[in-house]
Amino acid sequence: VWNGNRSVIDWQRRVYQSYGPSWRRTVENLFVRRILLGSIIRRKLAKAGHTVPSLVMVSLNTPDAGCNLICSHCYAAGHESNSMSYELLRKICQEQEALGIYQVILLGGEPLLYKRLWEILAEFPHTTFIAYTNGTLIDDQVIERMRTHLNLSLSISLEGFKANTDFYRGEGVFEQATRGMRLLQQARLPFMVTTTVTRKNFTEVTSDEYLQFLDDHRTVFATFSCYTPVGRDPHPEWQISDQQSEHLDGLVDRIVDHYPIMPSIGRNGTGRVNGCFAARQYFHVLSDGRVEACLFAHWAPAEINLNRNTILEATDSLYFRSVRAVTEIGVAGVTPCRVAASPSMAKTFQKVGAVPTSR
Numbered sequence: 623v624w625n626g627n628r629s630v631i632d633w634q635r636r637v638y639q640s641y642g643p644s645w646r647r648t649v650e651n652l653f654v655r656r657i658l659l660g661s662i663i664r665r666k667l668a669k670a671g672h673t674v675p676s677l678v679m680v681s682l683n684t685p686d687a688g689c690n691l692i693c694s695h696c697y698a699a700g701h702e703s704n705s706m707s708y709e710l711l712r713k714i715c716q717e718q719e720a721l722g723i724y725q726v727i728l729l730g731g732e733p734l735l736y737k738r739l740w741e742i743l744a745e746f747p748h749t750t751f752i753a754y755t756n757g758t759l760i761d762d763q764v765i766e767r768m769r770t771h772l773n774l775s776l777s778i779s780l781e782g783f784k785a786n787t788d789f790y791r792g793e794g795v796f797e798q799a800t801r802g803m804r805l806l807q808q809a810r811l812p813f814m815v816t817t818t819v820t821r822k823n824f825t826e827v828t829s830d831e832y833l834q835f836l837d838d839h840r841t842v843f844a845t846f847s848c849y850t851p852v853g854r855d856p857h858p859e860w861q862i863s864d865q866q867s868e869h870l871d872g873l874v875d876r877i878v879d880h881y882p883i884m885p886s887i888g889r890n891g892t893g894r895v896n897g898c899f900a901a902r903q904y905f906h907v908l909s910d911g912r913v914e915a916c917l918f919a920h921w922a923p924a925e926i927n928l929n930r931n932t933i934l935e936a937t938d939s940l941y942f943r944s945v946r947a948v949t950e951i952g953v954a955g956v957t958p959c960r961v962a963a964s965p966s967m968a969k970t971f972q973k974v975g976a977v978p979t980s981r
């Protein structure tokens with residue numbers, strides 16, 4: 623792939639150009655701290671029998687408590703309304719650095735509505751934060767602050783062009799989000815686009831027109847994440863078909879061959895997930911301190927809350943160990959995101975000490 627492929631060379635150029643102002647900070651955080659220092663710490667802990675994730679996902683607020691949109695597909699709607707205390711956020715950041723992780727994904731709700739967002743970036747300059755955002759709140763002030771805090775990157779969420787994005791997110795959201803993308807592009811701040819793939823938008827978001835649109839906006843990373851029917855109002859009929867899922871296999875090659883964009887595909891919720899990283903490479907902290915193995919599996923170990931427990935106590939919990947034991951076998955479709963919402967599985971989750979996290 624890397625050998626003389628024009629689009630890969632163009633991608634390297636795009637990374638270099640768009641990471642212009644934040645280049646030094648990114649290299650230092652990612653390569654020196656996270657990869658070199660972090661792997662030494664993680665290896666030591668693994669020898670002592672612990673599983674240390676390589677990234678932590680943190681929901682700063684629930685959609686009820688901190689979001690300006692009401693998206694119909696939102697997996698997070700349904701969690702009890704709450705915003706994370708700054709003390710808890712600081713504790714998580716301190717612990718993940720001590721574990722050599724140095725990478726935190728910020729979710730919500732809408733992370734840009736979290737009042738003390740800029741404070742945490744300043745307090746932990748050696749951690750790289752990636753905030754998933756609906757993109758509607760990016761303005762000159764946000765851009766100015768991002769120039770100061772070079773340890774924050776944004777991932778803008780879209781569901782395709784105007785009709786599809788506005789169908790799931792509300793009237794006018796596509797325009798606002800793409801305005802945000804243009805501001806980031808003009809400021810030479812790198813960003814990612816995350817597209818939730820559904821049965822309805824499938825043809826559009828896998829089309830050359832959409833990939834060209836991402837390219838025209840100088841998107842550096844593009845993630846395609848399959849719609850998973852959880853949340854307040856799940857829609858199983860929006861999930862992609864097996865045939866569409868197979869079609870996604872070729873998408874990565876198409877992007878790498880023709881566009882200077884680094885792609886990734888999350889097959890969450892589909893029957894073709896074969897093994898997964900939940901509770902192993904990553905886990906999710908809800909804004910009230912409970913921990914989920916996966917964003918899309920709304921269960922948490924009953925006895926664990928990061929307000930009083932450590933990250934290692936969470937990853938060592940019986941529930942997390944059970945998730946790892948099952949996904950390790952690698953049976954297609956047997957993953958927390960697939961089975962967690964099934965009423966027949968409730969007893970199994972309860973047996974390993976887990977309780978539901980959403981209504």
Ligand SMILES: C[S@@+](CC[C@H](N)C(=O)[O-])C[C@H]1O[C@@H](n2cnc3c(N)ncnc32)[C@H](O)[C@@H]1O
Pocket residue numbers: 689695696697698729730731732733754755756777778779780816817818847848849850851852853
């Ligand atoms: C819950 S949102 C929080 C961050 C921010 N408010 C946003 O919309 O990007 C995080 C990401 O999950 C995606 N998402 C929401 N519900 C989903 C679902 N049911 N299945 C798959 N992805 C989903 C969103 O589109 C977004 O990219």
Ligand code: SF4
Pocket residue numbers: 685689690691692693696697698699730731732756791
């Ligand atoms: S997907 Fe994001 S923007 Fe939409 S309601 Fe959920 S948290 Fe808010």
